[in-house]
Amino acid sequence: MAKELLKGNVAFAEAAIRAGCEAYFGYPITPQTEALEHMAKRMPELGRVFLQAESEVAAINMVYGAACAGVRVMSSSSSPGVSLMMEGLSYIAGSEVPAVLVDIMRGGPGLGNIAPSQGDYNQIVKGGGHGDYHPVVLAPASVQELIDFTVEAFDIAEKYLCIVIILADGSLGQMMEPAELPEMKKVRSVKERPNWALTGARDRDPNIITSIYMDPLVEEELNRRLMAKQAKIEANEVRFRELMLDDAEIAVIAFGTSGRVAQSAVKTAREEGIRVGLLRPISLYPYPYERVRQIAGKVKEILVVEMNSGQMLGDVRIGNEGRVPISFYGRQGGVIPLPDEVLEEIRKIQSRINASE
Amino acid sequence: MAEKEWIETLIYTKSGSLTELGTHYCPGCTHGISHRLIAEVIDEMGIREDTIGIAPVGCAVFAYDYFNMDFAEAAHGRAPAMATGLKRVNPDKIVFTYQGDGDLASIGAAEIMHAAGRGENITVIFINNAIYGMTGGQMAPTTLPGQRTTSTPLGRDIEVHGFPLRMCEILSQLDGSAYVVRRSLHNVANIRRAKKAIRQAFEVQRQGLGFSMVELLSSCPTNWGMSADEALTWIEEHMVEAYPLGDYKVSPSIAVTKKDEGR
Structure with a gap:
């Protein structure tokens, strides 16, 4: 069709x-x-x-x-x-x-x-x-x-x-x-x-x-x-989509509309040379803990973006098992984060990584 | 003297619409009577295999163990909504709910009101015993002024708890109600009238005429603190006055049916 x-x-x-x-x-x-x-x-x-x-x-x-x-x-x-x-x-x-x-x-x-x-x-x-x-x-x-x-x-x-x-x-x-x-x-x-x-x-027993x-x-x-x-x-039934995570140092994890906003930010950051990728969980239950665990084993830092006060953040922490630092960027109250706001968070993380090297 | 030959005549048998299981109801409780009346009506109409019941939250929560037919167990007060969903996708089946006064008139007041208002083609058997049975005798929306319960230990004070709800009177005002009547189970004559009303209610549904409800004034000897006999007398002396028996809504199309049947 x-x-x-x-x-x-x-x-x-x-x-x-x-x-x-x-x-x-x-x-x-x-x-x-x-x-x-x-x-x-x-x-x-x-x-x-x-x-x-x-x-x-x-x-x-x-x-x-x-x-x-x-x-x-x-x-x-x-x-x-x-x-x-x-x-x-x-x-x-x-x-x-x-x-x-x-x-x-x-x-x-x-x-x-x-x-x-x-x-x-x-x-x-x-x-x-x-x-x-x-x-x-x-x-x-x-x-x-x-x-x-x-x-x-x-x-x-x-x-x-x-x-x-x-x-x-x-x-x-x-x-x-x-x-x-x-x-x-x-x-x-x-x-x-x-x-x-x-x-x-x-013709059967009662159900x-x-x-x-x-x-x-x-x-x-x-x-x-x-x-x-x-x-x-x-x-x-675990489902997720991901983008440019292969060589990523920073993983952004976001679902739904936040994931879509984050995708724009990740693409722009890549153009700036920042090695960042995106994990967008599709199934929130069952949560892709295993994939988060694998990603946490490869990246230096995780950024969680949500349109709430950090509710999925807890699940990312479970998958991360304390491997890498996690930061959170959220907008609340019905506000959608702008790609530029997420981009700014990614840049901050990149500066931290640069400073520590 | 020669021994008399015994002749066996079967004058009563358990309804085929009931299972073999004995009920968990307290001695003297009238749930057993209302179950039997419903089952006999279903037998007589030959609709057991096309009937789906919905049990409430309350003493009759396990009604599905006693009725020999498809059954679901609803959340407290939601049986009319659940029946609506079942009936709308099974329009050729007979769907009935069996609900107590707390279930129907308190927590489920909205659901029963709107099921009646929509003229939902279901049958509701409403057990009014003026008390919460399963939780151990607390005030119901139908508890009489002055009546002692475990949550009105000094008697229902209308200054505090307000007045009982008369559901037949309320629901009969709604255009969707086709058949709304109140009967009582306190003696044989009234039990026979109750059975006729249950039959009529199921006929109303079978003919697609709209919402039907039979309220049955019932006893709760355990939580009323009475013997079985005293409880039946209490229905007659107190409940019937507060909840007058009678036909509150009989839609004109049913009157025609009745006349036809009489011919």
Whole structure:
């Protein structure tokens, strides 16, 4: 299919439709509302389910219900709305049903603002809701990646019976750029739904979907099952992109929009002769710790750039295992760092390296 | 004298829509009765294989162990939202929730209100026993003024805790509600009426007429600190006055159905 000019929010909604999403439940919140509006128009046209819920609390529980029926289902929201979904996400994780969520992050805490931010990193990547679980988290840096990762999210969710969250921000949701949508996938028939789905106990024993296990030993079995699943996810689903790291003395590590800004800065720094490269983690869970460890073994210093107060920084430290100094440059409150600001940080690090030699 | 020949006549059997498992409910609790009524209605309608239930958080959290059909367990109060998701992608299935007063009228007040407002084509069985059972007898939104609970040890003071919510009266005001009625389980005559109402509610859903809810005034002898008998009397003497029995909303299209059935 040819490239077309697409707005991020519309693009991921249409991508979900083409990936076979049968039901969408959501609630308006800036800066992701265009996704809900696109679904409102397109889903009924295709004979699929769209429903505007009374709250994000209800929306995620509608997702939970439809997920129990074995259909591809999703919601999308932005930071304050996603906070309200945490209870439902924990139940979905405990019940081991597949679901997809897109979080178009905005400035916070509290009501914050509607400008782009990466302030939900800890909440989304580390679990978010109560109890012991990890959603798979993918961080796009372009409208094309927003499309591709949304499509992939449904496959990953079904493969592992888990939650997949696309963690993007307001700039990606609102941005228009050329991108290519996938072909329309056929929606599964009722008969093709998975054997665990709630479709009525006809010619089989009843299916029960629950997240309560009163016996601690049985609950522990669930926890162990989730851990085993996470081990598989950590082995198979680590994703990252990188640029000019082969001979780098400085590694910039940044995800999503920060990664895109950092990429410009890295390219300019290279033109100035600074040996700098970029690691852009795509999967924030599972995190590319091993790649960070390898990079830390080769470079002299790491710079982490984020649109928050340093939330991914902790994961870089885990991967670094104390090998090299790490500095952090962040903008908060809905401010996107400029490439020049990141470039200036890279130059400072280069001067430190020069001074120590 | 010759021995009389015994003739065996089966007058009662356990519903096929219930499992063989004994329930965990306290002696004298009416959950067992409401489970049986629902199961019998499902049997009589022949819809067990097309029915999906949603259990609440509360004493009935393990209802799925007792009903012999597909079942999900919702978060506290969210059963109507979960039922909405399930029903919208399974429009030809019968979806019902089973919720207590804390679940439905307190933490889930928004979800039940909007499910009714949308005319969501689901059936809600609402167990009103005026107390939180599972957590050990705290005040519910339906606790009567003056009623002692572990969180209102001197009795519910309306100056502090306000007034009970009457959910049938509230939900019947919504245009999406097709069938909203209150029944009681305190004696046989009322239990029979309750069963008819449950049947009607499931019929309403089967015919796609909109939101249906049957509220059942129920007993909680353990947390009320009464014997089973005293508890049933307490429903009759106190709860029925606060929560009058009756049909709060019966949409005109159902009235037609009823007449047709009568012919």
